[in-house]
Amino acid sequence: MTQQQDTLVTVSSRRVPVRSRLNTLPRHFGRLMMVVEHAVMDAMGELSSAYEGGYWEFYELSNGGFYMAPTSPERLMLLSQGSGNEGELTADASGIVACLFALNRVWATYQTDDLANHYHWLLAFAREHAEWDTIAHIID
DSSP states (O other): OHHHHHHHHHOEEOOOGGGGGGHHHHHHHGGGGHHHHHHHHHHHHHHHOOOHHHHOEEETTTSOOOOEEEESSSSEEEOOOOTOOOOEOOOOHHHHHHHHHHHHHHHHHHHOOOHHHHHHHHHHHTSSSTHHHHHHHHOO
């Protein structure tokens, strides 16, 4: 698919049903599934002082991607330690940011095409998200 075609395709998300969760991480990340999952939760802990753990929903994207989001009903204030950029986001958008940070960090160690693809698939979805301006500010 060319870059021009990518911009014409809307990326949608689908929450993974509880009965399908067990196979989701291995299907997307194989042997790195636990590394990615822990990296996402670690990233959220670094990004938000209010984050105290909890249940995360899994989402699959129509372009092949994946992300996780905490189920917190509250908005979360996120702060990127690297850039100093901050913003308040819904739990869904906060999960996207945490996943982007985590995928980038895990890729820095393992440098697989699969991790790079997942990062770019999630970024394509994030660009269409209602909170893109704040997401972009924090990941910048």
